Amino acid sequence: MKFKVSENLLVLGGFSLNKWKFGNNMQTMRLIDIKHSLEEIGNIFRLPIDKAKVVSMEFGRCIIMDYKPKLYFEYLHSNSRYTRLEEPSSLYYKTCKKVLYFYDKTKEMKNRRKKMKIPLEYQDKNVIRYEIRYLKELAKQFNEAVITASKLWDEQFFKKLVYNWESEYLNIQKKPIVDFETINFTTKSGLRNFLGVIAIDKLGANALVKDIRERESIGLLTKKQAHDLIVCIDECMKVELKRSGNDLIEELDEKVREAALCWN
Secondary structure: OEEEEOOOOEEEEOOOHHHHHHOOOOOOOOHHHHHHHHHHHHHHHOOOHHHOEOOOEEEEEEEEEOOOHHHHHOOEOOOOOOEEEEEOOEEEEEOOOEEEEEEEHHHHHHOOOOOOOOOHHHOOOEEEEEEEEEOOOHHHHOOOOOOEHHHHHOHHHHHHHHHHHHHHHHOOOEOOEEOHHHOOOOOHHHHHHHHHHHHHHHHOHHHHHHHHHHHHHOOOOOHHHHHHHHHHHHHHHOOOOOEEOOHHHHHHHHHHHHHHHOOO
């Protein structure tokens, strides 16, 4: 835990409530865990922690999957509101205020300089951790005047956190498997849609979005032009075509929904 003290201010940061409570950040924090952990911190500093102003936070949980996490990441495609960044064992969707972060939690734990014991339920498992990192303007993102620590164990606010966690995932475009042989088109717009789907399937939506972002960064496209092109890619991926199921994404969809449903 990091903290700074001045005459009228104490700033706490750089710590995880999960690690405080469980000694790791793999186990899921429930409402009661959040309340007890914050009250313990308040007792240590002898301060009314419930009145503390919260300006940034991370909210997420671990999900046990059937296969290695990186196999799922390539099927999580663009979201026009975010910049997508992929690394060998993690995936980010970024804005200036918020980050959606998916990563191989088991691998991250093993690669730490300071080793942490993996909880028994996650040992020898394929584990994706998906979290939302609220970087700034936290209260504004939840249409609140201010968010205090007591909000974090408020049931209605907690439901908002869970809802956002689930809905942000569901808003990410997923890569389908298209059965091209069954596609029929009789109009020019139908043909354009067909060709658009083929291009996205062959080139990859992620590669196209990355190219658009690079063109924007060197001034070949304006911010609006880049946004419009990325929206066009998203719309092509929504075209009603015959698609066979993607078992990996179907599994991840189901487990994210289950996690949101039983979080409390």
